[in-house]
Amino acid sequence: MKKIEINPMTRLEGHGKITIFLDEQGNVDNAFMQVVEFMGYEKFLIGMPIEEVPRTVSTICGV
Amino acid sequence: MSKPKLAYYLAGGCGGCDIAVVDLSETLIDVALAVDIVFWAPTVADAKYKDLEAMPDGSIDVGLISGNVRNSEHEHIAHVLRNKCKVLIAFGICATNGGIKGLVNLHTTEELLDKAYINTFSTDNPNKDLPQTSMVLDGKYELTLPSLMYARPLDQVVKVDYYIGGCPPHYEHVKKAFTALLSGQLPPPGSWITMGKAVCEVCGRNPVLQGKPKKFATTVKRTIDGAPTEDGCLLEEGYLCLGPVTQGDCGSKCPAANVPCRGCGGPIPGVKDYSLRAISAIASMLDNEELIEQIPDPVHLFYRYTLPSSFPYKRLKS
Secondary structure: OEEEEEOOOOOOOOOEEEEEEEOOOOOEEEEEEEEOOOOOHHHHOOOOOHHHHHHHHOOOOOO | OOOOEEEEEEOEOOOHHHHHHHOOOHHHHHHHHHOEEEEEEOOOOOOOHHHHHOOOOOOEEEEEEEOEEEEHHHHHHHHHHHHHEEEEEEEOHHHHHOOHHHHHHHOOHHHHHHHHHOOOOOOOOOOOOOOOOEEEEOOOEEEEOOOEEEEEOHHHOOOOOEEEOOOOOOHHHHHHHHHHHHHOOOOOOOEEOOOOOEHHHHOOOOOHHHOOOOOOEOOOEOHHHOOOOOOOOOOOOOEOOOHHHEEOOOOOHHHHOOOOOOOOOOEOOOOOOHHHHHHHHHHHHEOOHHHHHHOOOHHHHHOOOOHHHOHHHHHHHO
């Protein structure tokens, strides 16, 4: 099975890639979009004073 | 003469630094005309990693990397860009010191994944599935993901020629940095591109600049405890402002808006460990030791932007 990778997906913030699988005839058998990054704000924000959170989570995406 | 070639890569960041460049607005047109942008991904140009990998080594004049190095893909592209670029710049506080996203280093990867994918109120994941670096779906689709790493500033991965702080860098500062780059008027390699003044030195609230004496803080306040006076020093009033040790290339924008500085500009010249210097600076401005007990959440305050570059953390890892 032939595999085509489009990496990275562009004109967006955050990293993603697209993987396309082709069958024997060259037709698309299946395609996947993956978000390849993981941040972890859910955990590391715990304990932060609430008034500091808005200016911190604004860096989840700055676009 | 051919135009200098420019590359820009967003590693483990948020794209805010990319936007700071776009915020040059009309000046960006001059910059775009003066340089040949050969790579700017993933945010602005439609360039792929394989295009970058195919370029000859040393063929790019200036490379900017924003964001920290957090996974194997960031690490790989950082190495590729180092080989392709004559000058490599850590652009923004994530690349220079780790940034807010560097706070992941407070926890293990297992703890972070558990909170995000399993143990949260709004998560529906009965099989407790977690991201895998490689997997075969339905017995035939081979899929891969980069492997996660502790967050590192760029200079812990490759040699960095220049540093530009800020979360993001203020566009006026970006303008000055690009002007310096394009005219070749750069400081010695390894330097920060900065005017070298602290936030306090450009702050309208600084009593010393108004010819008044500096007073100790007799209380510790959170910003939810009330509004500061119109023109008084935030630190004197008890709002823990990190202006004394932070580069002021932002023009002291936060204190002007009643918001204490949190240190995104990076360390003032001569400071090797920002967080330790910030602790020292704040401690020296408090009236008595009991006030230290009242500082809410010191880790998220003093290490917010600089945890992966801090001295104790580096020792812990080595």
